[in-house]
Each structure stands twice: as C-alpha cells, then as structure tokens.
Amino acid sequence: MLQVEEALNTLKSWLTENRLKYTHQRKLITEVFFDPAYRETHPSVEELYLRVRERDRKVGYATVYRTLKILTDCGLANPNRLGDNQTRYEPEIPGEHHDHLVCSECGAVFEFEEEEIERLQHAVARRFGFTLDDHKMVLYGSPGEICELAACQRHGTTPPHATTIELD
Amino acid sequence: MLQVEEALNTLKSWLTENRLKYTHQRKLITEVFFDPAYRETHPSVEELYLRVRERDRKVGYATVYRTLKILTDCGLANPNRLGDNQTRYEPEIPGEHHDHLVCSECGAVFEFEEEEIERLQHAVARRFGFTLDDHKMVLYGSPGEICELAACQRHGTTPPHATTIELD
DNA sequence: CTGAGTGCAAAGCCTTTGCACCGTT
DNA sequence: AACGGTGCAAAGGCTTTGCACTCAG
Numbered sequence: 001m002l003q004v005e006e007a008l009n010t011l012k013s014w015l016t017e018n019r020l021k022y023t024h025q026r027k028l029i030t031e032v033f034f035d036p037a038y039r040e041t042h043p044s045v046e047e048l049y050l051r052v053r054e055r056d057r058k059v060g061y062a063t064v065y066r067t068l069k070i071l072t073d074c075g076l077a078n079p080n081r082l083g084d085n086q087t088r089y090e091p092e093i094p095g096e097h098h099d100h101l102v103c104s105e106c107g108a109v110f111e112f113e114e115e116e117i118e119r120l121q122h123a124v125a126r127r128f129g130f131t132l133d134d135h136k137m138v139l140y141g142s143p144g145e146i147c148e149l150a151a152c153q154r155h156g157t158t159p160p161h162a163t164t165i166e167l168d
Numbered sequence: 169m170l171q172v173e174e175a176l177n178t179l180k181s182w183l184t185e186n187r188l189k190y191t192h193q194r195k196l197i198t199e200v201f202f203d204p205a206y207r208e209t210h211p212s213v214e215e216l217y218l219r220v221r222e223r224d225r226k227v228g229y230a231t232v233y234r235t236l237k238i239l240t241d242c243g244l245a246n247p248n249r250l251g252d253n254q255t256r257y258e259p260e261i262p263g264e265h266h267d268h269l270v271c272s273e274c275g276a277v278f279e280f281e282e283e284e285i286e287r288l289q290h291a292v293a294r295r296f297g298f299t300l301d302d303h304k305m306v307l308y309g310s311p312g313e314i315c316e317l318a319a320c321q322r323h324g325t326t327p328p329h330a331t332t333i334e335l336d
Numbered sequence: 337c338t339g340a341g342t343g344c345a346a347a348g349c350c351t352t353t354g355c356a357c358c359g360t361t
Numbered sequence: 362a363a364c365g366g367t368g369c370a371a372a373g374g375c376t377t378t379g380c381a382c383t384c385a386g
Contacts, residue, residue: 021340021385045375060343065376081249081304085351086375101293104301112292120285121307125269128280130309133272136249137305139289141298189360189365213350228368233351253376254350 003093004034007076014074025059028052029067033077034091040162042080042088042109082109082138084165101139102165109163171261172202175244182242193227196220197235201245202259208330210248210256210277250277250306252333269307270333277331 011030012022032038032052043051049064068089071077078092083102097118101110117137125132179198180190200206200220211219217232236257239245246260251270265286269278285305293300 019340023341023385025342058343062344062377063342066341101296101298103298110296112296114288114292117285117288117292120282120288124280124282124285125307125309128269128278128309130269130271130311132307132309134308135306138303139293139300140302141293141296141300143298187361187365191360191366193367226368230352230369231367234366 003036003039003091004031007034007091010076011071011074015070020070025056025063026067026070028056028059029064030071030076033068033071033089038162039091040111042082042090042163042165044086044088048089080136080138082163082165083107083140083167085168086165088163088165099137099139101141102167104140104142104167107165107167109165171204171207171259172199175202175259178244179239179242183238188238193224193231194235194238196224196227197232198239198244201236201239201257206330207259208279210250210258210331210333212254212256216257248304248306250333251275251308251335253336254333256331256333267305267307269309270335272308272310272335275333275335276329277333278329 007030008027011026015022015026029048029052032055033043033048038051041047045061045064045068048068049059049061052059052064068077068079072079072089076092077089079087079089080100082088082100084107098111098113099117101112102108103110121135122132175198176195179194183190183194197216197220200223201211201216206219209215213229213232213236216236217227217229220227220232236245236247240247240257244260245257247255247257248268250256250268252275266279266281267285269280270276271278289303290300
C-alpha cells in the first residue's frame with residue numbers, strides 16, 4: 001500500500017508542476033497499476049485497461065494510454081518490449097531496476113538484477129563519450145531437460161514470476 | 169561482395185532444405201540487404217523496400233516483409249527495436265554479434281561489442297536454469313558537453329556510424 | 337469560470353493476409 | 362505440370378487523434 005501512496009504523491013506533484021490535473025481517472029489507473037497484487041504482471045495497455053474497468057466501467061481505452069504516457073514521463077512506469085509485439089509496462093520503484101529473462105518455450109517472464117552488467121553498460125557508454133541514460137535488455141533462454149531451477153510453466157514447477165507472454 | 173555471396177548461398181540452401189523457392193525477388197532483396205555500402209544502416213522494412221525498388225520497380229511491399237521474415241528464420245537477418253517504434257533489420261554475419269548504443273539527443277546509432285556482458289548474460293540465464301538463446305540490448309546515452317569521443321551528429325563530429333533514427 | 341481531461345469513434349501506422357496470376361522446380 | 366511466390370489491395374493489431382462534453386483548479 002505504501003508504494004501506491006508514494007506513486008500517487010509523485011504523480012500529483014508532477015501534474016501540479018506541469019499545470020496538469022489530478023483527475024479521478026489518473027488516480028484510479030495509478031492505483032490499479034501499483035496494486036501490490038499486480039506489481040509483477042507487466043500488463044499491456046489492454047490488460048491494465050481491463051483491470052481498471054473492474055473498478056470503474058466508464059474509463060476509456062484512450063485514457064489508459066494517455067495516463068500510461070504520463071506515468072512514463074514522470075518516471076513511474078517503464079515500457080518494455082518482451083517479445084510478443086506489445087508494449088508492456090511495469091511500475092518503477094526508485095532504486096529497484098531489473099531486467100528480464102523470457103523462456104523461449106513458454107514465454108514465462110523472470111526478473112533479474114545484475115549490477116555487474118549495469119556497470120559495464122555505463123563503461124561502454126563512457127567509451128563512446130556518452131553518459132548512460134537508460135537501457136533495455138531482454139534475455140531469451142531455453143530450460144534444460146535436467147533443469148531443477150527453471151520454473152518454466154511447461155516444465156511443471158511453480159512459477160516465481162507473474163507473467164507469461166505469447167512469443168511470436 | 170564476398171558476404172553477399174555467402175548470404176545468397178546460405179539462403180539458397182535453407183530454401184532448398186525447406187522446399188521453398190529461390191526466386192528473383194528473394195535473391196534481389198538479399199543482395200540489397202547485404203550490399204557492403206549499406207551494411208550498417210539498420211534499415212526498416214520501408215527503407216529496404218525503397219532501395220530494392222531502385223533496382224526493380226515491380227517488387228511489392230509484402231514481398232519485402234515476407235523475405236525479411238525468411239532471412240530472419242535462416243539466421244541472416246536480425247530484427248531490432250532501437251527506439252523509434254519500427255522494426256529495423258541488420259545483416260547477421262556469423263560470429264559478429266554486436267549491440268547498440270543510441271544517442272538520446274539525436275538518435276545516432278553506434279554498434280559495440282562487449283564480451284564480458286555476453287558472458288554475464290549467459291551466467292544469468294544459467295542461474296535460472298536456462299540456456300541463453302538470444303538477447304536484445306540497447307543502451308541510450310547523452311553526449312557530454314566536453315565530450316571528445318562522442319561522434320553524435322548534433323555535436324559536429326564525423327559519425328562513425330551509419331544510422332540516425334528518430335526517437336519518440 | 338476556463339482550460340485541461342475524458343470517452344467515443346475515427347483515423348494512423350506498421351504489418352499481415354486473401355486471392356488471382358506468375359514462375360521455379 | 363504442380364505448387365509455392367508475387368503483387369495488389371484489403372484487413373488486422375495496436376496506438377493516436379479529433380471533437381464535443383465534463384470536471385478539476
């Protein structure tokens with residue numbers, strides 16, 4: 001719940017700074033997006049739209065698109081392409097960056113952090129005379145036969161992840 | 169020219185294996201795609217289509233899409249999303265993988281290789297019990313004021329890269 | 337009040353598909 | 362000759378936009 005409040009505060013401040021309005025819809029969409037129960041689901045716009053509609057039938061599709069754009073602009077949402085040709089969003093928690101590993105077979109999405117890769121990415125940017133602003137990285141992998149760790153759905157283990165996408 | 173021939177041979181074998189046909193269009197599109205003069209331009213389908221049309225006016229848009237799909241399937245083309253909401257393709261040279269760094273300001277695209285990052289990506293996949301099949305990584309960076317190295321167009325240096333995209 | 341925001345439907349993009357004709361095998 | 366390929370135009374997804382109405386500040 002805490003993070004929902006923080007997100008709403010961030011949103012509110014950002015809107016005020018930009019002379020935009022803190023509307024019922026923007027608040028609702030942000031609440032749903034940051035709902036702890038859905039935090040790791042990497043929803044597409046449509047998926048989020050459907051969840052929002054469960055709470056308020058009158059919210060329009062376009063509003064969800066527009067709000068997600070705002071959330072992205074104020075650093076609260078992170079758009080990603082994981083491989084199913086849709087833009088998927090995830091709530092951005094300050095200081096909590098992670099990247100994704102997608103199972104080539106079933107589309108299960110796993111999150112991971114790898115400080116050393118991030119460091120090297122900064123180094124690469126620096127090598128070109130740039131300061132790293134952002135990056136997108138997605139790994140695609142196949143679970144081995146004798147794999148104990150892979151929690152890939154198709155292999156029967158309980159998934160520690162919350163999303164499964166349909167790869168092309 | 170060598171790589172064009174190699175690509176055509178690879179394509180031809182693959183088509184034969186799959187009982188598909190080695191048509192005039194597929195040959196032409198592949199030749200244009202692997203043309204040394206354009207090798208690093210990361211063309212979108214439309215850009216490639218336009219180039220192909222310079223050599224044969226009758227080639228259709230759909231054929232370029234279909235052929236690029238084939239080239240991707242037989243490992244000769246690599247689709248990428250660099251940040252301008254288009255799929256851009258680059259010729260795949262065996263053993264020559266690289267990733268991209270995009271200038272946040274002007275959209276200039278730079279290619280780089282970083283063995284250590286690749287190694288760590290394999291390690292991450294392994295940690296989850298997966299074998300790494302593929303990955304997508306794009307870095308976004310800003311050129312510094314006092315930057316000598318950044319060959320970002322907007323900053324007046326000769327670009328060592330061949331593509332500039334329009335970021336959203 | 338006033339201008340930004342919303343919902344709806346229409347329009348835009350990029351990409352795929354159906355179909356009749358064409359060309360490789 | 363047989364069957365996959367091609368070109369064209371139409372249709373599909375996802376996303377954005379125009380517009381009249383609504384509501385936050």
